[in-house]
Amino acid sequence: MHHQSHPAAALEREHLxxxxxxxxxCRAIEExxxxxxxxxxxxxxxxxPHVNYNRIMLSxxxxxxxxxxxxxxxxxxxxxxxxxELVTSDPVLAIDRTARTVTAQSGRTVGYDRLLIATGSxxxxxxxxxxxxxxxxxxxxxxxxxxxxxxxxxxxxxxxxGGGLLGLEAAHGLTLRGMKVTxxxxxxxxxxxxxxxxxxxxxxxxxxxxxxxxxxxANTAEIVGTEAVEGVRLKxxxxxxxxxxxxxxxxxxxxxxxxxxxxxxGRGIQVDDHMVTSDPAILAVGECVxxxxxxYGLVAPLWDMCRALADGLVGSHSGYRGSVTSTKxxxxxxxxxSAGDFSGTDGAEDIVLRDASRGIYxxxxxxxxxxxxxxxxxxTGDGGWYFDLLKRGEDIGxxxxxxxxxxxxxSGGGVADPxxxxxxxxxxxxxxxxxxxxxxxxVACIDAGGHSLDAVRAGCKASASCxxxxxxxxxxxxxxxxxxxxxxxxxxxxxxxxxxxxxxREIVAQQMRSxxxxxxxxxxxxxxxxxxxxxxxxxxxLCALPGEYVDDQQSRFVNxxxxxxxxxxxxxxxxxxxxxxxxTPRELRAIADVVEKYDAPMVKVTGGQRLDIFGIKKEDLPAxxxxxxxxGMVSGHAYGKSLRTVKTCVGSEWCRFGTQDSTxxxxxxxxxxxGSWMPxxxxxAVSGCPRNCAxxxxxxxxxxxxxxxxxxxxxxxxxxxxRATDFLCKVATEAEAMHYCAAFIQLYREEARYLExxxxxxxxxxxxxxxxxxxxxxxxxxxxxxxxxxxxQFLQDDPWAARAAGAEREQHAPMAxxxxxxxxx
Ligand SMILES: Cc1cc2nc3c(=O)[nH]c(=O)nc-3n(C[C@H](O)[C@H](O)[C@H](O)COP(=O)(O)OP(=O)(O)OC[C@H]3O[C@@H](n4cnc5c(N)ncnc54)[C@H](O)[C@@H]3O)c2cc1C
Ligand code: SF4
Numbered sequence: 092m093h094h095q096s097h098p099a100a101a102l103e104r105e106h107l108x109x110x111x112x113x114x115x116x117c118r119a120i121e122e123x124x125x126x127x128x129x130x131x132x133x134x135x136x137x138x139x140p141h142v143n144y145n146r147i148m149l150s151x152x153x154x155x156x157x158x159x160x161x162x163x164x165x166x167x168x169x170x171x172x173x174x175x176e177l178v179t180s181d182p183v184l185a186i187d188r189t190a191r192t193v194t195a196q197s198g199r200t201v202g203y204d205r206l207l208i209a210t211g212s213x214x215x216x217x218x219x220x221x222x223x224x225x226x227x228x229x230x231x232x233x234x235x236x237x238x239x240x241x242x243x244x245x246x247x248x249x250x251x252x253g254g255g256l257l258g259l260e261a262a263h264g265l266t267l268r269g270m271k272v273t274x275x276x277x278x279x280x281x282x283x284x285x286x287x288x289x290x291x292x293x294x295x296x297x298x299x300x301x302x303x304x305x306x307x308x309a310n311t312a313e314i315v316g317t318e319a320v321e322g323v324r325l326k327x328x329x330x331x332x333x334x335x336x337x338x339x340x341x342x343x344x345x346x347x348x349x350x351x352x353x354x355x356x357g358r359g360i361q362v363d364d365h366m367v368t369s370d371p372a373i374l375a376v377g378e379c380v381x382x383x384x385x386x387y388g389l390v391a392p393l394w395d396m397c398r399a400l401a402d403g404l405v406g407s408h409s410g411y412r413g414s415v416t417s418t419k420x421x422x423x424x425x426x427x428x429s430a431g432d433f434s435g436t437d438g439a440e441d442i443v444l445r446d447a448s449r450g451i452y453x454x455x456x457x458x459x460x461x462x463x464x465x466x467x468x469x470x471t472g473d474g475g476w477y478f479d480l481l482k483r484g485e486d487i488g489x490x491x492x493x494x495x496x497x498x499x500x501x502s503g504g505g506v507a508d509p510x511x512x513x514x515x516x517x518x519x520x521x522x523x524x525x526x527x528x529x530x531x532x533x534v535a536c537i538d539a540g541g542h543s544l545d546a547v548r549a550g551c552k553a554s555a556s557c558x559x560x561x562x563x564x565x566x567x568x569x570x571x572x573x574x575x576x577x578x579x580x581x582x583x584x585x586x587x588x589x590x591x592x593x594x595x596r597e598i599v600a601q602q603m604r605s606x607x608x609x610x611x612x613x614x615x616x617x618x619x620x621x622x623x624x625x626x627x628x629x630x631x632x633l634c635a636l637p638g639e640y641v642d643d644q645q646s647r648f649v650n651x652x653x654x655x656x657x658x659x660x661x662x663x664x665x666x667x668x669x670x671x672x673x674x675t676p677r678e679l680r681a682i683a684d685v686v687e688k689y690d691a692p693m694v695k696v697t698g699g700q701r702l703d704i705f706g707i708k709k710e711d712l713p714a715x716x717x718x719x720x721x722x723g724m725v726s727g728h729a730y731g732k733s734l735r736t737v738k739t740c741v742g743s744e745w746c747r748f749g750t751q752d753s754t755x756x757x758x759x760x761x762x763x764x765x766g767s768w769m770p771x772x773x774x775x776a777v778s779g780c781p782r783n784c785a786x787x788x789x790x791x792x793x794x795x796x797x798x799x800x801x802x803x804x805x806x807x808x809x810x811x812x813x814r815a816t817d818f819l820c821k822v823a824t825e826a827e828a829m830h831y832c833a834a835f836i837q838l839y840r841e842e843a844r845y846l847e848x849x850x851x852x853x854x855x856x857x858x859x860x861x862x863x864x865x866x867x868x869x870x871x872x873x874x875x876x877x878x879x880x881x882x883x884q885f886l887q888d889d890p891w892a893a894r895a896a897g898a899e900r901e902q903h904a905p906m907a908x909x910x911x912x913x914x915x916x
Contacts, residue, residue, distance in 0.1 A: 104129065104130065104131055104132040105130070105132070105204035105205060106131070106132050106133075106134065106201075106202065106203050106204045106205075107123075107131035107132065107133050107134075107203065107204065107205045107206075107207060108133075108135075108136070108193055108201055108203035108205075108206050108207070109133065109134070109135040109206075109207045110136050110183045110193065110206070110208050110209065110210055110348065111135075111136070111137065111138075111208065111209035111210045111211060111377070111379075112135050112136070112137025112139065112141075112142070112177065112179065113137075113143070113146065113209060113210075113211045113377065114143070114145070114146055114164075114211075114377065114390060114393060115209045115211070115376045115377025115378070115393040115396065115397060116135060116143075116207065116209030116376070116377065117135070117143040117164065117165055118393060118394065118397040119207060119209065119376050119396075119397040119400050120133055120135070120173075120175065121165075121397075122397045122398055122400070122401035123401045123404055123405070124173055125401070126401050126402070126404075126405045127405045128173065130404070130405060131204075131205070131404070133173075133174070133175045133176070134175070134176040134178065134201060135170075135175060135176070135177050135178065136178045136181060136182070136193070136195055137178065137179045137180070138181070138182035139179065139180070139232055139233065139234070140179050140180045141159075141163075141179065141233055142163055142164075142165055142166055142169075142170070142177070142179075143163070143164045143165045144159065144162045144163045144164055144233065145162045145163075145164050146231075146232070147390060147421070148161075148162035149162070149230070149232070149233065149236050150260035150261070150263070150264060150421050151421065152233075152236055153236050153239055153240070153260070153264030153265070153268070154260075154263060154264040154267045154268075154423070155264075155267055155268065156423070159233060178195065178199070181195040181196055181197045181199065182195060182196050183195050183196075183348060184196055184348075185348070185351065185352070186206065186348060186349075186352035186373075188352055188370055188372075188373070190202070191203050191204070191206075191372065193206065203372075205372055205374065205404070206372060206373045206374070207373075207374045207375070207376060207400075208348065208349055208360060208368070208373065208374070208375040208376075208379060209375070209376050209377045209379065210345040210346075210348060210349075210377075210379045211344075211345055211377055211378045211379055212231075212342035212343060212344055212345055212378040212388065213231075213342065213343050213344075213345045214229035214230070214231045214338065214339070214340075214341075215338075215340050215341040215342060215343055216229065216338055216340075217252065217311060217338065217340055219311055219312065219313050219314060220313040220314065221313050221314030221315055221316060221320065222314060222338075224314055224316045224319055224320045225318070225319040225320065226242065226316070226319045226320035226333075226334060226335055226336060227314055227320050227336045227338065228335070228336070228337055228338070229337070229338050229339070230257050230258075230261045230337055230338075230339050239261070239264070239265060239268075239335065239337065240268065242334060242335040243265055243268035243269060243270050243335075244268075245334065246269055246270065247270060247271070247333075247334040247335070248270065248271045248272075248273070248322075248331070248332045248333045248334060248335075249265045249270040249271070249272045249273070249333055249334070249335040249336070249337065250273050250274075250322075250323045250333040250336045250337070251265070251272060251273070251274045251275070251336075251337045251339060252275050252323070252336065252337065252338050252339065252340055253274075253275075253276065253337075253338065253339035253340040253341070254275075254276030254278070254281040254282065254305065254307065255281075255282055255284065255285075255339065255340075255341070256282060256285070256418060256420060257339040258274060258276070258337070258339035258340075259274065259281065259282065259294075259298070259420060259422060260420070260421055260422060261337045261339055262274045262298070262303055262337075263298075263301075263422045263423075265335070265337070266302060270335070271302075271304075272302075272303050272304070273303070273304040273305075273306060273331050273333070274298070274303060274304070274305045274306065275306050275309045275311060275325070275331070276305070276306065276307045276308075276309060277308070277309065277310055278307065278308070279291075279307050279308050280292070280307070281294050281295050281298075281305065281307065282294065282418075282420070282427070282429075285429035285466075286427065286429055286466055286468075287433055287454065287466050287619065288607055288618065288619050289445075289452050289454070289466075289468075289607050289610055289611060289615075289618050289619070290427065290429075290452050290454075290466050290467075290468040291607075292605065292607030292608065292611065293450060293452055293468045293469070293607075293611060294420075294425065294427060294468065295307070296608070297425055297450070298425075306325075306331075309325050309327075309329075310325060310326040310327075311323055311324075311325060311326070312324045312326045314336055315330070319334070320333060320334065320335070320336050321333070321334070323336060342378070342388055344358060344359035344360070344378055344379045344380070344381065344386050345378075345379050346359060346360055346379060349368070349375065349379070352370075352373075354368045354369050354370055354373065354375075355368065355369035356381075357381045357384075358381050358386050359378075359379055359380045359381030359382075359386040360375040360379050360380050360381065361380075361381050362374070362375050362376075362380045362381070362382055364382075364399065364408075364410035364411050364412065365399060365400065365402075365403035365408055365410060365411070366380065366382075366399060366400040366403065366411060374403075374404075376393065376396045376397060376400050377393050377396065378393075380396070382396070382411060382413060383413050385413060387414065387416065389416045389418065391414055391416055391417070392413075392414035392416065395411055395414050396411050399411035415430070415431065415478075415481065415482050416430070417429065417430035417431075417474065417478045418430070419471065419474070426467070426468065426469055426470065426471040427467070427468055427471065428465070428466070428467040428468075428471035428474035429464075429465070429466050429467070430464060430465050430474070430477065430481060431456070431462070431463050431464035431465060431478075431481050432456065432463050432464045433454065433456045433463075433464035433465070433466055433618075434464075438458050438459065439456050439457065439458040439463060439464075440456070440457050440458070441454055441456055441457075441617055441618055442454070442455045442456075442457060442491075442494060442495045443495070443616050443617060443618055444495045444496070445610070445611055445614040445615065446469075446614075447611055447612040447613070447614065449469060449470075450468075450469045451468065451469035451470045452466070452467070452468040452469060452611060453465075453467050453468075453470065453473075453495055454466045454467075454618050455477060455494055455495055457487065457491065457494075460486050460487055460488040461481075461484050461485070461486065461487065462477055462480045462481040462485070462494075463481065464481070465477040465478065465481065466618075472497065473497040473498050476497070476498040513563055513566040513567060513570065514570055516530050517530065518530055518531030518534070519531060522560050522563050522564065522567070523552065523553040523554055523560045523564075528551050528552060528553040530567065532551050532553070533551060533553045533564060533567050534567060534571055535551075536550040536553070537567065537568060537571045538571070542568070542572060542575060542576060542577045543568075543576065543577040544561065544564060544565060544568065544588070545590075546577070547564055547568065554588075561588045561614070583623070583627060584621055584623035584624045585616070585617075585621070586610075586615050586616050586617040586620050586621055586623075586624050587613060587614070587615055587616065587624065588614075588616075589613055591627065591844040591845065592844070594609065594613060594627075594628070594631065595631050595635070597609075597612070597613060598632060598635050599635055603632070604632070604636060604639070604640065605632070605640075606620065606625065606628045606632065606643060606646065609628055609632070610628075625646040626646050626647055626648060626845065627844075627845035627846070628646070629642065629643045629646040629647065630732070630768060630770065630845050631845065633768055634768070634840050634882070637878075637881055637882035637884075637885050637886075638881075638882075638884070638885040650730035650731070651730060651731050651732070653709070653712065653730070654712070654716075654730060654890050654891060654894065655707065655712055655730055656729060658705065660706075662705070662706045662707055662708055662709070663707045663708075663709060663712060664703050664704065664705045664706075664707070664729075665685075665703070665707050665712070665716075665719075666701050666702070666703045666704070666727035666729035666730075667682065667701070667702070667719045667724035667725070667726070667727050668701070668725050668726060668727040668728070668761075668765060669700070669701050669702070669724075669727070670737075670757075670758045670761050670762060671754055671757035671758035671760075671761055671777075672699075672700030672701070672736070672737075672738060672739050672754075672757070673739075673754065673758065674702075677722055677723070678722055678723070678724055680722070681718060681719055681721070681722030681724065682694070682702055682704065682719070684718065685704060685715055685718050685719060686704055688718070689707055689711050689714075689715055690706070691704045691705060691706045691707060692705060692706040693705040693706060697729070697736075698809075699729075699735055699736030699738050699774060700736065700738050701727055701729065701736055703729065712894075713894050713895045713897070714895070716891035716892070716894060716895040717895035717896075719891070720889070720891060720892050725765075725889035725891060725892070726889055726890050726891045728765065728766070731768070731772070732769055732770060732771050732772055732845075732846070733766070733767055733768050733769055733772065733773065734761075734764045734765055734767050734769065734773050734774075734775070734836075735772050735773060735774050736761075736774055736775070737757045737758075737760050737761035737764070737774075737775040737777065738757070738774070738775070738776040738785045738786065738787075738790070739753050739754045739756075739758070739776070739778075739779075739785050740753050740754070740777070740778050740779050740784040740785040741753075741754060741779065741784075742754045742755070742756075742777075742779030742796070743779055743796075746779055746780075748779070748780045748782055749779035749780055749796070750779060750780050750796050750798050751779055751801070752779075753778055753779035753785065753794070753796055754777075754779075756777050756794065756796075756801075756825050756828065756829075757775075757776075757777040757785075759825070759829060760775055760777065760794075760828075760829060760832055761775070763829060763832070763833065763883070764832070764833070764836060764883075765887065766883065766886040766887040766888065766889075767836065767840070767879070767882065767883060767886055768840075769836070769839060769840050769843075770839065770840065770843040770844060770845050770846060770847050770848075770852075771843075771845075771846055771847060771848045771849075772848070773791045773792070773836070773839070773849070774790045774791050774792075775790055775791065775792045775793070775794075775832070776790040776793050776794070777793075777794040777795075777796070778793075778795045778796065779796050780795075780796055780797070781795055781797060783795055786809070787804070787807075787816075788804060788807055788815050788816045789807040789808060789809040789813065789814070789815060789816070790807050790809075790816065791805065791806065791807065791808075791839075791848070791849040792804075792832055792835055792836070792849075793805070793816050794832075797821075799821075799823070800822055800823040800824070801821065801822050801823075801824075801825070801827070801828040802818065802821050803818075803819045803820055803821070803822060803828060803831055803832070803835075804816035804817060804818045804819055805817055805819050805835055805849060805853065805858075805861060806849045806850050806852070806853035806854075806858070806861075807849075807850065808848060808849075808850040812850070814850045817853060817858040817861075819831070819835070819858075819861065819862060819865060819866060820862065820865070820866040830872070830873075830876050831865060831866075831872065833875070833876040833879040833880065834864075834865050834871075834872040834873075834875040834876040834879070835861070835865050835875075836879055837876065837878050837879035837882075838861070838864055838865065838875055839852065840879070841875075841878075842856070
């Protein structure tokens with residue numbers, strides 16, 4: 092720091108006036124003084140009453156970790172010692188470029204030779220009713236922090252609108268100050284511009300564990316209150332009480348002054364590489380500028396800008412070339428780092444490391460052997476190293492395999508070969524932390540015949556829980572057996588080393604509640620999964636947590652998202668439900684009206700005895716559903732991995748051969764089972780006598796009525812590979828037939844793998860197993876049927892009705908983003 096004063100020379104020197112006593116304005120002057128302390132006479136105007144302080148440390152001040160004095164960068168002594176005149180609490184209101192003067196709020200007018208605009212940013216205020224109520228504030232300067240501290244002193248509820256960096260730091264501070272804090276965030280992921288879904292989920296879980304309420308996908312409708320703020324109402328009607336509302340939804344470059352002065356302004360004040368604006372006498376620096384189409388909201392670019400600016404002011408033109416930025420969240424105990432691009436651009440590949448027990452997630456995005464992005468959660472120690480490699484565009488081809496383990500490992504000579512590193516471990520080294528299995532035990536298990544990953548998991552439990560040691564166990568297999576390693580059963584997809592059954596078992600055992608949680612705890616190798624594992628995980632969670640898990644529509648295939656079947660020409664076919672294949676004049680009229688009104692080119696009777704309306708345009712679907720709903724019809728789920736149809740024959744009511752009321756039973760079964768999501772599509776049929784006109788013996792569950800009761804059979808299929816059902820058992824009453832049906836469906840729901848139909852499932856597990864569970868185990872059967880009925884309480888909700896009423900318009904959105912290498916095996 093330079094402490095020089097030049098009173099005598101002051102009048103001869105060019106006058107440099109700075110508007111904005113913030114981080115960039117003062118840093119620019121520091122850089123200038125470092126180059127030539129006597130070149131300019133400097134006057135700085137500041138709107139705030141303070142000397143220059145470190146704005147990014149306002150968060151620790153709010154959290155009580157620092158005092159204001161501790162975050163001051165330059166005290167009054169510095170201004171005096173460098174001959175700088177500081178004007179505080181007096182914002183500049185106008186620039187006269189012809190006269191070369193600025194006029195401040197106090198009326199004071201000062202002439203300049205060079206002018207530097209460093210006005211920073213203005214917080215964005217969402218234009219909702221109530222935004223001007225007392226108690227609604229932003230988070231930008233020390234005055235805002237003082238407001239928050241005064242409010243927190245009274246305790247009570249606070250709402251922070253915005254789950255970005257600033258919002259979360261405000262929420263953290265207010266929580267530490269004793270307020271009950273709710274964060275409202277519009278997007279599904281916190282800090283979505285810096286974090287991917289996986290890291291966002293970890294962060295959300297950690298903040299919730301600290302007592303904050305985090306509402307994602309929550310849209311603010313209004314701020315309520317009469318004299319002062321009393322709460323925030325969301326668009327879904329929820330009212331959250333609050334005596335303090337902090338708006339932290341983003342910033343806009345502060346450009347009003349420059350625009351009024353006629354300078355070129357885009358998103359920010361436009362500057363060249365030397366930070367000169369469209370007027371050669373006027374420079375601009377910091378968050379208020381736009382350089383090469385970019386505006387910035389972090390400090391790192393300011394340092395580069397200020398260097399280039401100071402060089403220009405003393406006549407040596409280095410030039411500013413733009414900045415690559417990285418972000419860290421300043422919440423004690425939560426380590427989050429993010430840099431570069433992780434949006435999954437073409438050709439980019441992800442290297443992912445997860446350590447669930449330590450809450451660590453690391454993702455490095457690589458393209459053409461160069462790092463293009465990184466997201467780190469829990470262990471950010473290598474953030475700087477990755478960022479450095481990224482900025483320098485270093486070729487990481489040679490260390491790619493070790494990159495994710497960090498700098499120490501990747502540059503570690505002998506340990507740089509993972510195989511050698513594992514071989515060097517002692518026999519007592521713990522390999523599997525979850526199950527306490529040592530290297531010696533794993534090797535003994537392999538020597539005893541455990542020649543595949545699965546066999547080792549079964550034999551000594553290593554890698555059987557969280558899976559984080561899978562790579563080491565595989566290396567031990569390779570070291571011990573060489574080429575004799577046997578391939579294990581297929582994993583769910585390339586994103587995981589676990590099979591479907593392992594994943595389901597762990598979801599239940601570890602009480603997992605969301606897709607990101609499963610991915611984190613089971614060490615998914617990709618950040619967001621793929622189009623193979625996401626729908627499966629969504630189904631497994633739906634099945635394991637009825638009424639609790641919220642279906643992730645973006646993890647469903649297009650037909651299930653659209654609730655209709657997409658056709659070759661991009662239109663949809665719509666099948667309303669007709670219970671047991673029965674219909675009424677009213678329903679037929681409604682269908683005929685829909686066909687005419689929406690110009691449907693074809694109506695077809697399906698193999699399952701339903702009417703299929705073809706050629707409906709995507710945009711007409713909600714209106715078609717509304718019309719069908721109005722006639723009392725609900726979705727036929729002809730598109731879903733779910734119950735499709737219950738086909739019936741006319742039975743004893745009309746047919747002279749019929750022994751039972753097959754139609755009536757079919758209707759009852761369909762009313763019991765509709766809406767249920769299953770691993771795959773599921774068809775049922777009920778025939779009134781062994782002539783079997785409803786073809787019940789090629790259905791997933793078939794009932795054939797006989798004189799003495801009902802013969803139940805399972806696992807039939809009429810598709811590419813025709814398979815007749817296996818006989819399950821015979822029951823005496825309709826009620827039993829329905830009870831066994833419910834139990835069988837639940838067993839299928841709980842134990843079959845996603846996309847496995849009943850036929851291959853039964854061939855895999857054996858029909859004896861099914862009989863043992865359904866026919867022979869009365870208690871187990873009751874429990875299964877009980878669980879089925881519990882789930883149905885939440886699933887029997889017509890998906891058409893809500894959408895016809897306008898809900899979930901985003902169903903027309905494309906499937907979730909998947910990484911290129913994560914295509915199903
Ligand atoms: C709470 C908080 C936490 C942050 N954390 C981080 C972080 O962790 N990492 C990071 O990189 N960045 C962080 N930032 C962003 C960082 O603080 C900014 O990038 C940086 O302060 C921008 O510097 P600046 O000089 O352009 O603007 P500022 O620092 O805002 O300075 C502009 C100054 O100009 C004054 N002014 C405006 N108009 C006039 C006028 N007409 N007349 C006179 N004066 C005027 C303003 O009052 C202000 O004092 C954080 C910001 C906040 C608010
Ligand atoms: S299955 Fe039997 S009862 Fe049903 S229609 Fe055919 S013959 Fe009649």
